[in-house]
Amino acid sequence: MQTLYSIENNDSSISxxxxxxxxxKNLDQASQLFTYLVYFITxxxxxxxxxxxxxxxxxxxxxxxxxxxxxxxxxxxIWQALENASFKKAVSQYKLExxxxxxxxxxIYLTLAASDEYKEYIALPGRDKKTEKKIxxxxxxxxxxxxxxxxxxxxxxxxxxxxDADMMVTLMGAFLSKPVAFNFAEMVGTEKAxxxxxxxxxxxxxxxxxxxxxxxxLKNWDADRIAALDMLLMQMGICELLYFETIxxxxxxxxxxxxxxxxxxxxxxxxxxGILDNIHKELLAEGKIHKKSYKNSTL
Numbered sequence: 001m002q003t004l005y006s007i008e009n010n011d012s013s014i015s016x017x018x019x020x021x022x023x024x025k026n027l028d029q030a031s032q033l034f035t036y037l038v039y040f041i042t043x044x045x046x047x048x049x050x051x052x053x054x055x056x057x058x059x060x061x062x063x064x065x066x067x068x069x070x071x072x073x074x075x076x077x078i079w080q081a082l083e084n085a086s087f088k089k090a091v092s093q094y095k096l097e098x099x100x101x102x103x104x105x106x107x108i109y110l111t112l113a114a115s116d117e118y119k120e121y122i123a124l125p126g127r128d129k130k131t132e133k134k135i136x137x138x139x140x141x142x143x144x145x146x147x148x149x150x151x152x153x154x155x156x157x158x159x160x161x162x163x164d165a166d167m168m169v170t171l172m173g174a175f176l177s178k179p180v181a182f183n184f185a186e187m188v189g190t191e192k193a194x195x196x197x198x199x200x201x202x203x204x205x206x207x208x209x210x211x212x213x214x215x216x217x218l219k220n221w222d223a224d225r226i227a228a229l230d231m232l233l234m235q236m237g238i239c240e241l242l243y244f245e246t247i248x249x250x251x252x253x254x255x256x257x258x259x260x261x262x263x264x265x266x267x268x269x270x271x272x273x274g275i276l277d278n279i280h281k282e283l284l285a286e287g288k289i290h291k292k293s294y295k296n297s298t299l
Contacts, residue, residue: 001259002026002163004203004232016201023200029160031187034171035090036099036158038081038184040108041139043100047109048073069122072112076132077179086184104153111143133176140172166262195244202239203232210235213283217275229264230272237276241289249280249289 003023007014014022048070072078081087091097112118121135144150155161175182186193203210214234218226233256240252253276260268283289 001229001232001236001263003200004236005229007204008228008232016204019200019204020197023196026160027193027196029158030164030167031090031184032094033154033158033160033164034168034175034187035087035094035184036096036154037140037144037168037172038087038175039091039096040100040105040144041136042078042082043105044109044112044139045072045075045078045136047105048113051106051109051113071122072118072135074127075136076127076129077136077176080179081175084179084182084184086182090184099157101153104150108139108143108147108150111147112139115143117142137176141169145169199236199239199244202243203236206239206243207235210238213238213279214275217278226271227264227268230260230268233260233264233268233272234275234279237272238279241276241280241283249284253277253280 003019003026006022007019051070115138117135117138121131124131151161158164171187183189211231214231237252237256240247241249244252253273256276257269257273260272264272280289
């Protein structure tokens with residue numbers, strides 16, 4: 001969706017191969033951003049040991065200085081990330097150490113250490129997957145993301161943050177559930193990447209046919225005044241209805257309703273739903289939904 005929107009607003013004359021390269025670049029940027037977020041979390045956790053070492057090294061350390069709890073630095077999810085070969089390779093490849101703000105790491109750690117959630121965490125007698133995950137989730141979703149200084153720093157480092165922030169939250173949830181199996185080299189996965197490429201190319205190559213189906217349904221709406229993103233979403237939806245045999249039509253329509261609600265105007269969900277549902281019924285009645293490959297289609 002983001003790649004198509006970018007193409008429509010910049011250079012709609014590019015070839016399908018060029019569009020696929022743009023998509024790959026966007027996915028690579030998302031991969032770098034996500035790896036950085038995980039790396040930042042590990043740095044915050046490991047800062048506990050630096051904090052303990054610094055306080056214990058004072059000229060006249062207090063009892064509190066000598067008893068800093070470093071439990072978070074041994075968090076099992078953190079170490080599963082640090083020992084993940086694909087993560088280590090990605091951190092090195094993107095040179096994340098060189099762009100990480102140490103003072104920001106320190107600030108987030110101190111906020112974590114002062115929280116009731118962390119005090120509850122360090123008071124636990126043992127470690128289990130649920131509590132290890134809970135504290136890392138708290139660190140990411142409650143301390144990092146709402147921190148305006150942190151997000152400003154992210155926006156400065158990664159121009160794709162605004163577009164990919166929601167995706168990062170979803171990916172983090174997947175990572176925290178299975179950190180060992182997570183592949184930082186192929187976060188999207190071969191099957192999903194192939195689907196994304198095919199959908200992108202279909203939407204570009206079948207654009208005129210999709211518009212021929214959409215425009216008669218607009219009635220009193222001026223096609224040029226409809227939100228550009230709504231038009232793109234409907235084109236993508238029609239391509240899924242016609243050319244992607246494994247996706248049930250109901251799933252397709254619901255997905256594009258959600259995308260319209262999340263990324264377009266307040267009325268877009270209802271609008272996209274009405275148009276796609278109308279087109280689906282018409283195509284079904286005419287026997288045109290055969291779920292064929294767009295490459296072999298004459299439509």
